[in-house]
Amino acid sequence: MAKEYHxxxxxxxxxEYKVFTDFERDLKFLQAHFLENGPNGPNKRLVxxxxxxxxxxxxxxxxxxxxxxxxxxxxNLMEDMKKKLEEEIKTMKNENSKEKQNFVQRIxxxxxxxxxxxxxxxxxxATLEQLKEAKEKTEIELRQELQNEKTLNQRSxxxxxxKVNQNEDSIKEMERRIFMNDSEQEKQKALxxxxxxHFESLCEQISxxxxxxxxxxxxxxxxxxxxxxxASIRAEAIQKELQNKLDQQTQKIIxxxxxxxxxxxxxxxxxxxVIFQIxxxxxxxxxxx
Numbered sequence: 001m002a003k004e005y006h007x008x009x010x011x012x013x014x015x016e017y018k019v020f021t022d023f024e025r026d027l028k029f030l031q032a033h034f035l036e037n038g039p040n041g042p043n044k045r046l047v048x049x050x051x052x053x054x055x056x057x058x059x060x061x062x063x064x065x066x067x068x069x070x071x072x073x074x075x076n077l078m079e080d081m082k083k084k085l086e087e088e089i090k091t092m093k094n095e096n097s098k099e100k101q102n103f104v105q106r107i108x109x110x111x112x113x114x115x116x117x118x119x120x121x122x123x124x125x126a127t128l129e130q131l132k133e134a135k136e137k138t139e140i141e142l143r144q145e146l147q148n149e150k151t152l153n154q155r156s157x158x159x160x161x162x163k164v165n166q167n168e169d170s171i172k173e174m175e176r177r178i179f180m181n182d183s184e185q186e187k188q189k190a191l192x193x194x195x196x197x198h199f200e201s202l203c204e205q206i207s208x209x210x211x212x213x214x215x216x217x218x219x220x221x222x223x224x225x226x227x228x229x230x231a232s233i234r235a236e237a238i239q240k241e242l243q244n245k246l247d248q249q250t251q252k253i254i255x256x257x258x259x260x261x262x263x264x265x266x267x268x269x270x271x272x273x274v275i276f277q278i279x280x281x282x283x284x285x286x287x288x289x
Contacts, residue, residue, distance in 0.1 A: 005030060005055060012059055015066070020131045023059045024138075027052055045149050049142045056138065060131055067128065074117050081110060206249050207284075213242050 008026050017023045031052045035045065089103055217238070220231050 005051075008055070009058075012062055020059065020063050020127070021134070023063075024056070024134060027055055027059070045146055049146060052142070053139065056135055060135060063131065064128060071121055074120075078110070078114055078117060085110065202252075206252075209245075213238075213245075 008023070008030065011017060011026075012023055031048055034048050085103070085107060089107075092099060092103065217235065220235055220238070
């Protein structure tokens with residue numbers, strides 16, 4: 001930005017600007033150019049505003065200095081000329097009235113020129129006041145633009161905070177659902193464990209009952225030889241009864257085999273020891289059948 005301003009500053013110092021408004025117009029064009037095409041940043045408008053304000057202040061001081069220099073030069077010339085004329089009047093005081101009248105006319109002319117200079121000085125002062133008013137107006141406009149920009153940024157920040165809060169609420173809701181799902185899985189694990197324990201107890205009862213039946217058969221075979229026929233008949237009846245019971249137990253085992261994939265799927269989170277015991281128990285029941 002300082003590089004671009006160098007050309008404007010060069011024109012200012014070389015006195016190419018005849019009036020301050022031309023200088024101010026170039027600065028406004030430079031300001032608009034950098035706001036649109038300059039590098040972006042969080043304080044872009046503030047930096048441009050401060051730079052333009054500084055340039056306006058320097059330009060105003062430069063024009064004021066020029067006006068003062070010209071006024072002082074005119075006043076010095078007028079004073080010098082006045083002194084010179086006064087000396088000439090003193091020197092030619094005794095000359096004829098015609099020459100005196102000429103000098104009087106000359107003085108009148110100088111007085112008129114002095115009035116013109118005074119009027120010019122008044123114009124310079126009026127121009128300076130206009131420059132000050134223009135400067136204040138520009139400052140007010142830039143401050144208003146900066147305030148509007150701050151308001152817009154604040155509004156955007158509030159909207160962003162609102163979105164962040166909504167996202168946090170969504171995350172908390174997801175965490176709550178995950179926690180509830182974990183609790184439900186724990187309940188299902190506990191229920192599955194109870195069912196497995198029940199199946200183990202049932203299998204153990206079946207095994208014990210089978211042992212008891214075998215023992216009864218051995219005792220019946222050890223009875224007296226005279227009761228062999230009766231025992232044989234009874235044994236056949238008992239064997240039929242046992243066969244029926246075995247068929248019933250076999251049916252239960254078949255049902256357990258049908259449920260085996262489901263059980264294995266449900267207990268996939270249990271230790272391998274439990275799964276191995278259940279599989280071993282089912283294999284034993286198959287062999288005994």
